Amino acid sequence: MPPNLDSIEVLHRPVNRPELSDSRYDGPDSYTSILPRGFKRSPENAPFQVDTVFEKDVKVILRDGTRIRADVFRPHHAAAPVPALIAWSPYGKKGRGHFRLDVVPGRVGVPVSRLSGFEKFEAPDPAEWTARGYAIVNVDSRGVYDSEGDIRWFGSAEGRDGYDAVEQIAAMPWCSGNIGLVGNSWLAMAQWFIAAERPPHLKCIAPLEGASDVYRELLCRGGVHQTAFWGYLADLMVGRNQQEDVIGMLEKDPYINEYWEDKRAQISKISVPVYVLASYSTFLHTMGSFRGFEEIQHNDKWLRIHPTQEWYDLYQTSTNDELQLFFDRYTKEVQNDWEKTPRARISLLQFNADPITNVPCDDWPLASTEYEKLFLGENQSLTKTAPLGGGSISYQSDEASLQMDTDREELSFQYTFPDRALVVGCARAVLYMSCDDHDDMDVFVQVRKANKDGQILQNINIPLSELNMAYTEVDSVNPLKYLGPTGVLRASHRDMDLNLCSASWPEHDYSRKSPVPRGKVVRLEIGLWQTGIVFNAGEKLVLKVSGHNMTLAEFPPLRGALPNGNVGRHYLHFGGSCQSHLLVPLVDLPLEP
Numbered sequence: 113m114p115p116n117l118d119s120i121e122v123l124h125r126p127v128n129r130p131e132l133s134d135s136r137y138d139g140p141d142s143y144t145s146i147l148p149r150g151f152k153r154s155p156e157n158a159p160f161q162v163d164t165v166f167e168k169d170v171k172v173i174l175r176d177g178t179r180i181r182a183d184v185f186r187p188h189h190a191a192a193p194v195p196a197l198i199a200w201s202p203y204g205k206k207g208r209g210h211f212r213l214d215v216v217p218g219r220v221g222v223p224v225s226r227l228s229g230f231e232k233f234e235a236p237d238p239a240e241w242t243a244r245g246y247a248i249v250n251v252d253s254r255g256v257y258d259s260e261g262d263i264r265w266f267g268s269a270e271g272r273d274g275y276d277a278v279e280q281i282a283a284m285p286w287c288s289g290n291i292g293l294v295g296n297s298w299l300a301m302a303q304w305f306i307a308a309e310r311p312p313h314l315k316c317i318a319p320l321e322g323a324s325d326v327y328r329e330l331l332c333r334g335g336v337h338q339t340a341f342w343g344y345l346a347d348l349m350v351g352r353n354q355q356e357d358v359i360g361m362l363e364k365d366p367y368i369n370e371y372w373e374d375k376r377a378q379i380s381k382i383s384v385p386v387y388v389l390a391s392y393s394t395f396l397h398t399m400g401s402f403r404g405f406e407e408i409q410h411n412d413k414w415l416r417i418h419p420t421q422e423w424y425d426l427y428q429t430s431t432n433d434e435l436q437l438f439f440d441r442y443t444k445e446v447q448n449d450w451e452k453t454p455r456a457r458i459s460l461l462q463f464n465a466d467p468i469t470n471v472p473c474d475d476w477p478l479a480s481t482e483y484e485k486l487f488l489g490e491n492q493s494l495t496k497t498a499p500l501g502g503g504s505i506s507y508q509s510d511e512a513s514l515q516m517d518t519d520r521e522e523l524s525f526q527y528t529f530p531d532r533a534l535v536v537g538c539a540r541a542v543l544y545m546s547c548d549d550h551d552d553m554d555v556f557v558q559v560r561k562a563n564k565d566g567q568i569l570q571n572i573n574i575p576l577s578e579l580n581m582a583y584t585e586v587d588s589v590n591p592l593k594y595l596g597p598t599g600v601l602r603a604s605h606r607d608m609d610l611n612l613c614s615a616s617w618p619e620h621d622y623s624r625k626s627p628v629p630r631g632k633v634v635r636l637e638i639g640l641w642q643t644g645i646v647f648n649a650g651e652k653l654v655l656k657v658s659g660h661n662m663t664l665a666e667f668p669p670l671r672g673a674l675p676n677g678n679v680g681r682h683y684l685h686f687g688g689s690c691q692s693h694l695l696v697p698l699v700d701l702p703l704e705p
Contacts, residue, residue, distance in 0.1 A: 120369070122356060122357075122371070126354060134204070136207055140181075144167045153230060156224045158237070163188035164186065164188055172277050175272070178254060180252060180253060180256075183232075185242055185247060186246075187246075193285070195290040195291065196284075196287050197248055198291060199295045199299050200274055200277070200299060201298040204350065207229050209233055211234075216592065220592070234299050235250060236248060236432070238250075241432075262351075262355060262356065265375075275310075275311040279312070290442075291314050293307065295318075296321055296423060299320075300320050300389075304319060304377035304379055307382040307383075310383060315384060316438065316439065318438065318439075319387075320425070321390060323397045324399075324403050324404050327622070328376070330342065331358060334600035334605070335620065337675075338674060339359045342358065379403070385412035385438075388413065390642075393420070394590070395590050396666075397422070402415075406476065414438075415455065416470070418469070419460075421574060424574050457470045457471060458470075458473055460534060460536070461644060463569040463570070463645070477537050477538075478537065478699045480699045481536070484496070487686070489525075489686055489687060490686075490687075492525050498693075503687055504684060505523060507523055507684075508681055509681065510680070512672065513676070515665040515672070516665070517570065517593075521659065523656065525654070526655075527653045534703075536644045538597075539599075540639050541599060542694075544634070544636075545682055545683065546632060546633045547630065548631050548681070549679060549680025551628055552602060552603055552604045552625075552678055554602050554603075555600065555603065556659065558596055558599075559640060560655075561647065561652070562653075570594070572592065572593060573593060573594055574592060589668060595663065600661070603634055604625040604627050605622055605626075606634060606635070606636050607620065607626055
């Protein structure tokens, strides 16, 4: 364990043995083979584009003597040593593992024929990247499958494991000594922690959507425990020993402490060039991706906000062509004018029309951002003028939520835009709330878009032509549909953490609780995660407030898995001395008509 965590007892839980839980497990044997150009794993899969050396279960020794396993794919006839791109996660390799694109209906628009079947989940396909002149190294991190030890869930300890792997792989005879990190989700999150350790042979990273604070962004956002997804993930982990039990740690001590602070990546320590991918559609990674870009202290960083879903984006040829330019520049030192790429490129969602993509910007957050204050008032309206008379409206806080966009007990407040408006960045809801039945409240907020007729819209993340579905056939799961940005706050954590607050984000103090006296009105300031939405004249912004999570479930088995709010009614007060309002981030961007 890291020295500063020696005094903390870390809980562990079981994992599944590979031979008993994974039909695709192919044993621990190490061997080397040649996959010739045109080789297909199955008739349905994509072929290898060049002769490729495949080294299965190469052993990498960490500083404490632990031996972990990696699959290496590299060009067979390379004239010189090649750079390596490392994909680091606990999800298995060479097609192993419970996670694959089939977990989402329509495979998020990525057909089986697009991939070789050798790709690690959420990682580049080696059949494509060996042809681009790179080795792909798919690592089973500590404790995963036949890698020794117990599985670690992020933090500086996993960062040091990654440091050791980078340095050992860089020293292999086929490697040029230049290493990049790449991948989605866990693979991106791990990059923040590995790069913060500054391994000497790491030349650049590409975190393609990755949270960067396990407590504040994932397990306990706004102080509300939301562990269903993470329990689902933990139940599927595969290895021979145990895994770190982050849910058990949260239940044992729900407040921020040294253990949880170690799981907030120290992004300011990252010194290598960074290609950051972000989207608005993920309920896991949006905040971490943007925070990552913002907190990097140097200028060799680029942000691309795409309008789809991370797995779909990863396997687009245009994405890989651009990633190759980035990796060529920093692992091969090719002078290809990569630095002329705009520092930030954003996409804007229209919901009822195609998205506007790759609008170039100088930085993020956008310098042109101005906040419009919209007051909550009578008849569930949002207005620019503060209401004089006071009032209140309530909802039942413990109404069950199936996360299918059809739940009851959700308040709605509506504003009609008189002219075209671009809402880009983090909105902020300031609500005056009370509860007669309990000394705490879990308050969830969401911004939605409605058309001119008042119909609330959903954004389909994947082009329907790629899903081979009609609009009405698209399942209501988070990878396929985006509803709008959300925020959440447990009222007992309403005090601010001034060290982490910024002009665009109100962060709260999770080190202690301040209960709410029953019947007392308290002010709650709730940040909503980043978004980018176009509202045309006559279209409507809808603010929703409730006692339950209003995002869609990530996968169908997780529907209804989140706990309900505290028992009782929550009262939202407006007007008079309780001017509840929404701060809307508006920007001015030159867009094509």
